[in-house]
Amino acid sequence: MSLGPVSILGGTGHQGSGLAQRLAKAGLRVVVGSRDPRRARETVAAWSPAVDVSDNGSAAAGADTIVLAVPFDTVDAIVDEIGGRIREGAVVIDVTVPLTFAGGRMAFVDVPEGSAAEHIRARLPPSALLACAFKTIPAHLLGDVDLPLDCDEFVCADSEPARERALALVAALPRLRGVDVGPLARARSIEHLTALAVAINRRHKRHDARFRVVGL
């Protein structure tokens, strides 16, 4: 599947910056969406000439694939901001995880919909397509763009075009396998997998814990 320009909202952040750089390195046209495009341009200048910068609304309006790489606690504001500007048939890729680390203690944010993905689904216009991906891969590892990923990444969606787009995006990164786990409601379990990776990192003083499915 050929991928057009990919907009990454929050593309200079923790998860977004590694993703933006790796996707650009893989040959995709990447647009970083930012609340502060001037500052974002300074950051991105060091990355790659294939990465453009824009405000979040314009980045969302101009792309067929929009990655939501903002922290979960700012997701409502950004979805409300961009919702009306998403193109017909565009796919939103949710990479957020509803975890907090207040006082150094990891905890899930109470999300009435059951997962960050379902929360976002409930706020997006019905015409926008949504898939999950890149929720479990450590930001730290993504950002160290020359390190091989060597793991699996989990994808779920309720629509086939969204699922295919997310799997194609995962497949664009070398040594990363996309694993389709079914409908969007599976995001609850994917988000718990992220919590498990964080717990393993903390317990074993690592930074890069991630998963591979055996038997598939």
Added chain:
Amino acid sequence: MSLGPVSILGGTGHQGSGLAQRLAKAGLRVVVGSRDPRRARETVAAWSPAVDVSDNGSAAAGADTIVLAVPFDTVDAIVDEIGGRIREGAVVIDVTVPLTFAGGRMAFVDVPEGSAAEHIRARLPPSALLACAFKTIPAHLLGDVDLPLDCDEFVCADSEPARERALALVAALPRLRGVDVGPLARARSIEHLTALAVAINRRHKRHDARFRVVGL
């Protein structure tokens, strides 16, 4: 760590039978606890002379390590039955997952405590120690005792002796690595991992999906 006799309650069931056979094969003394010891003896006769059979209460009373391998919907009854007979310092290993498959649809049972493990903790006598293990490894694979496991299994507990016992039990099985993920409350995420394995099996028509942690 040397392991004394291990009692497996529900030891002729779906998850228990594979575990009992593999632990016996690894050289441990295994007692299968059953509601119907006469029938269980017939089943176990084909396995190994190292496996004894007993009623659940006696099996619990006689062991330092008690594996709860009954379906989650019978766990309350069995914990109430054996609770008072557990030895001081004995470790209970919970392998249950609160999933139902009514109408072919996988769903979590609503567990107010947050996980099967925390539910069991709330019903066990305070003196009994509790750890989780063997929640994610497919019963199908466990039961095919000559197939290599080649994966990781996740352990959590609130007490060090319980954690060590569970890790030792996992380490007793060849080509299986135990991964300590911290306190008992992490069981929520481990149980979601099982749901993810089931979802992957269903989606991809497999039976043996399981996990390995990369970067550890």
